[in-house]
Amino acid sequence: MIAEIGLAVLWMAAALAVLQLVAGVLALKPRGANLIDVVRPVAVMQGVLVLIAFACLVSLFLTTDLSVKLVAENSHSAKPFIFKLAGTWGNHEGSMLLWVTIMAVAGGIVALIEKRLREDTLIATLAGQAFVSLGFYAFLLLSSNPFERLPEPAPEGAGLNPLLQDVGLAFHPPTLYVGYVGLSIAFSFAIGALVTRDVGPAFARAMRPWVLGAWIFLTLGITAGSYWAYYTLGWGGWWFWDPVENASLMPWLAATALLHSASVLASRNALRAWTVMLGVIAFSMSMVGTFLVRSGILTSVHAFAVDPERGSFILALLAIYIGGALTLFGVRASTVTEGSRFSFVSREAALVFNNVMLCGILGIVLVGTLYPLLTEAMGVKVSVGPPYFNPVSAIFAIPMLLVLAVGPLLRWRQDRLNRITMPVAIAAVLAAAVLLGVEVLAPQIKVLPLLGLAVAVGVAYASFLPLRGRNLHRTPLPIWGMVIAHFGIAVALFGMASESAFSTERLAAMNPGDSQQVGPYTLTLKNIAPVAGPNWTALEATVAASYAGGEPAILHPQARTFSNPPGNRTESALKTRWNGQLYAVLGEEGEDGRWQMRFWWKPFVPLIWLGGLLVALGGLLALLGRVASDIRRLVATDKIAYRRQRQGR
Amino acid sequence: MSAIKPKHQRLVLLVVALIALVGAGLLAAFALRNQASYFYVPSELVAKPPEQGRAVRLGGMVEKGSIRTRPDGVTIDFTVGDGKARVPVRFTGITPDLFVEGSGVVAEGRMEGQTFVADNLLAKHDEKYVPREMKDMSAQQVKQVVAETK
Numbered sequence: 060m061i062a063e064i065g066l067a068v069l070w071m072a073a074a075l076a077v078l079q080l081v082a083g084v085l086a087l088k089p090r091g092a093n094l095i096d097v098v099r100p101v102a103v104m105q106g107v108l109v110l111i112a113f114a115c116l117v118s119l120f121l122t123t124d125l126s127v128k129l130v131a132e133n134s135h136s137a138k139p140f141i142f143k144l145a146g147t148w149g150n151h152e153g154s155m156l157l158w159v160t161i162m163a164v165a166g167g168i169v170a171l172i173e174k175r176l177r178e179d180t181l182i183a184t185l186a187g188q189a190f191v192s193l194g195f196y197a198f199l200l201l202s203s204n205p206f207e208r209l210p211e212p213a214p215e216g217a218g219l220n221p222l223l224q225d226v227g228l229a230f231h232p233p234t235l236y237v238g239y240v241g242l243s244i245a246f247s248f249a250i251g252a253l254v255t256r257d258v259g260p261a262f263a264r265a266m267r268p269w270v271l272g273a274w275i276f277l278t279l280g281i282t283a284g285s286y287w288a289y290y291t292l293g294w295g296g297w298w299f300w301d302p303v304e305n306a307s308l309m310p311w312l313a314a315t316a317l318l319h320s321a322s323v324l325a326s327r328n329a330l331r332a333w334t335v336m337l338g339v340i341a342f343s344m345s346m347v348g349t350f351l352v353r354s355g356i357l358t359s360v361h362a363f364a365v366d367p368e369r370g371s372f373i374l375a376l377l378a379i380y381i382g383g384a385l386t387l388f389g390v391r392a393s394t395v396t397e398g399s400r401f402s403f404v405s406r407e408a409a410l411v412f413n414n415v416m417l418c419g420i421l422g423i424v425l426v427g428t429l430y431p432l433l434t435e436a437m438g439v440k441v442s443v444g445p446p447y448f449n450p451v452s453a454i455f456a457i458p459m460l461l462v463l464a465v466g467p468l469l470r471w472r473q474d475r476l477n478r479i480t481m482p483v484a485i486a487a488v489l490a491a492a493v494l495l496g497v498e499v500l501a502p503q504i505k506v507l508p509l510l511g512l513a514v515a516v517g518v519a520y521a522s523f524l525p526l527r528g529r530n531l532h533r534t535p536l537p538i539w540g541m542v543i544a545h546f547g548i549a550v551a552l553f554g555m556a557s558e559s560a561f562s563t564e565r566l567a568a569m570n571p572g573d574s575q576q577v578g579p580y581t582l583t584l585k586n587i588a589p590v591a592g593p594n595w596t597a598l599e600a601t602v603a604a605s606y607a608g609g610e611p612a613i614l615h616p617q618a619r620t621f622s623n624p625p626g627n628r629t630e631s632a633l634k635t636r637w638n639g640q641l642y643a644v645l646g647e648e649g650e651d652g653r654w655q656m657r658f659w660w661k662p663f664v665p666l667i668w669l670g671g672l673l674v675a676l677g678g679l680l681a682l683l684g685r686v687a688s689d690i691r692r693l694v695a696t697d698k699i700a701y702r703r704q705r706q707g708r
Numbered sequence: 709m710s711a712i713k714p715k716h717q718r719l720v721l722l723v724v725a726l727i728a729l730v731g732a733g734l735l736a737a738f739a740l741r742n743q744a745s746y747f748y749v750p751s752e753l754v755a756k757p758p759e760q761g762r763a764v765r766l767g768g769m770v771e772k773g774s775i776r777t778r779p780d781g782v783t784i785d786f787t788v789g790d791g792k793a794r795v796p797v798r799f800t801g802i803t804p805d806l807f808v809e810g811s812g813v814v815a816e817g818r819m820e821g822q823t824f825v826a827d828n829l830l831a832k833h834d835e836k837y838v839p840r841e842m843k844d845m846s847a848q849q850v851k852q853v854v855a856e857t858k
Contacts, residue, residue, distance in 0.1 A: 293802070294828075332718075333721070333725075397717075397718055400717050401717075411721060411724075415724060415725050415728045415729075416728070418725070418728070418729060418732075419728050419729065419731070419732040420732075422729055422732040422733060422736065423732055423735070423736050426732075426733065426736040426737070426740070427736065427740065430740050430744065431744075434744075439746070440746070440747035440765075441744040441745060441746050441747060442744070442745050442747065442765055442816075443740065443743065443744050443745070444743075444745060444763075446743045446745075446763060447739050447740060447743035447744065450739070451735055451736060451739045454735065455732065566782045566800060566801060566802075567780075567781070567782060568780060568781020568782050629802075644802060646782075646802035646803075647802065647803070649777055649781045650777060651781070653781045655781065655782055655802050657801070657802055
């Protein structure tokens with residue numbers, strides 16, 4: 060019964076999306092003005108209905124209703140609760156329903172609370188949002204119905220891929236999806252503003268919290284995904300330039316650029332066309348990412364079903380939305396009037412420079428990701444990895460980071476460089492000192508990590524400079540947000556550079572009692588014993604890890620074997636210190652009875668994810684600051700209106 | 709420095725952005741020609757070996773009875789074949805769970821002398837996860853290759 064309710068509610072929501080689109084379009088014509096009051100409630104109702112449909116699917120998974128095809132294929136009654144819940148979106152259909160849910164709920168929230176935008180622009184935005192979500196409704200209902208029943212209930216579910224049975228699954232996909240779909244709101248705002256020729260600061264202010272929110276979630280999703288891959292794959296790497304990782308990085312790059320240009324538009328009324336363009340590009344990258352990940356064109360744990368029909372469907376949606384948006388942009392770009400001007404030495408100019416560099420990196424990543432697909436179509440199989448991505452993106456990233464250090468110190472509109480020579484010189488001297496110091500102490504270091512360390516220290520110092528001369532209690536939250544986010548970038552960069560420069564690895568076959576040395580650690584294999592969990596059994600090694608001869612800590616790396624479905628997973632063991640992380644993996648037993656063990660000592664590697672969290676925290680502070688000032692403004696305007704009313708009496 | 713005229717400013721911005729993006733594209737194209745790692749099957753690798761030390765990928769079947777572990781316990785030698793040619797491979801590390809004789813593998817690495825030195829092995833994970841290069845093979849060739857190598 061619940062499955063049928065879910066399906067019916069989903070169809071009703073799709074019908075409301077049609078109504079929202081039609082009413083929205085008609086309401087923009089003079090004759091349809093009486094429809095203008097329909098659009099907002101319909102958008103809210105659509106959000107509520109989809110939320111109900113999603114709740115139905117969650118309850119089917121929680122009760123493991125095996126008469127539903129999706130549940131039978133992806134769940135299992137013996138699975139722990141958290142994975143039953145997360146299993147809802149650990150598959151193609153469920154994840155697309157999550158996508159539509161977030162999209163409709165976000166649209167509903169816009170309809171409910173957005174009051175600053177011109178009413179016709181808001182109606183056009185909601186119509187645009189309905190148009191975009193309709194494509195995904197069609198995709199869900201016509202080719203990936205999550206509520207499909209089996210003719211006969213299955214005796215038992217097929218279970219969830221062991222690689223996905225991790226708490227990471229509960230957080231990583233929903234956070235990324237909120238990010239992806241949040242960008243769809245930015246896209247709809249851009250479309251709405253283009254349609255009603257209302258590209259200006261009000262549009263940027265309405266869009267900015269959504270971009271900020273989406274960007275925070277993307278940052279968290281990427282950070283969580285990176286850490287998940289790091290500890291679950293047992294390869295000791297935190298970023299592989301895998302197409303699926305790139306698919307999440309590209310929207311982040313575009314959203315970062317959009318965030319900054321929307322700021323310029325909101326506060327300085329410049330970069331109008333550019334901001335609209337970035338709004339379109341950012342959501343395009345979300346769609347490209349979804350296409351790459353969900354079409355089965357790439358194979359990875361992220362590609363749930365290799366189904367060419369679905370790939371073509373997403374490709375068609377991509378072509379319609381992106382092609383349509385770019386056409387609209389082409390037609391209307393000339394009507395976007397020029398904004399305020401600024402000098403080459405100004406904060407705007409620095410932001411433009413960084414925008415262009417971010418787009419350059421985006422282009423590099425996009426080309427590198429699509430290149431193997433292109434050559435494969437021509438019959439040549441290639442793969443593109445770190446030797447391409449690292450140096451080529453660094454060519455754009457390093458100038459960008461240098462300007463990141465200087466830009467926030469510049470004044471809007473026009474400034475003189477000699478005003479900020481002193482603080483910038485100190486940052487440069489710091490960076491140079493690190494460069495020389497590391498080069499002397501570790502002469503074998505490669506160029507990129509060396510530059511990374513130096514730039515990271517310089518940027519970390521410079522990121523706090525915008526606070527000098529300010530009263531820290533009265534500094535607005537968005538400034539704190541910027542400072543912390545920029546500092547987070549430096550922290551993450553330091554972790555990355557340190558990891559790639561100073562990691563040490565030890566691979567050995569060991570008997571119980573044997574010892575190995577890796578970095579400052581001495582590791583002794585105590586024993587290997589079998590252990591069991593709810594739906595897995597494992598061989599577990601007990602390893603005593605002594606840091607620089609001190610009291611040993613005990614680590615338990617495991618090799619797990621899952622039963623439903625059958626599969627294996629290495630469970631690495633980590634020991635985190637302030638200055639790095641020890642990483643231990645248990646391999647196989649050799650013919651001579653020795654056990655393969657692999658250890659890494661990775662100095663400062665946790666800074667990578669700490670930096671990611673700081674960046675997200677910075678975004679959160681900025682978002683809170685913006686929302687708080689919006690609320691204050693609303694309250695103030697209400698008061699003024701009230702007073703006027705009373706005086707009028 | 710004085711602010712320039714709005715019309716010119718928009719043009720300058722456009723030109724700067726275009727130059728950067730075209731530059732990025734050219735750079736990408738140039739770097740890809742040098743850095744993309746090509747995929748070989750053993751017969752191609754033997755017929756037209758890539759230059760020594762260049763990163764390439766080798767895909768094929770792990771021949772039956774070819775896996776030998778060296779005394780250090782972590783380095784293995786094995787042979788990858790496609791029914792027409794065979795290539796000796798050396799790998800140091802923990803092998804993937806489904807790396808067994810007679811199954812498909814993609815090795816990332818480089819030629820050193822006559823031996824392919826692998827940095828990383830990608831084995832078939834499960835029915836749903838096959839290395840992309842093995843996909844075509846599993847449909848037509850893998851069974852045949854396995855039959856031939858038995």
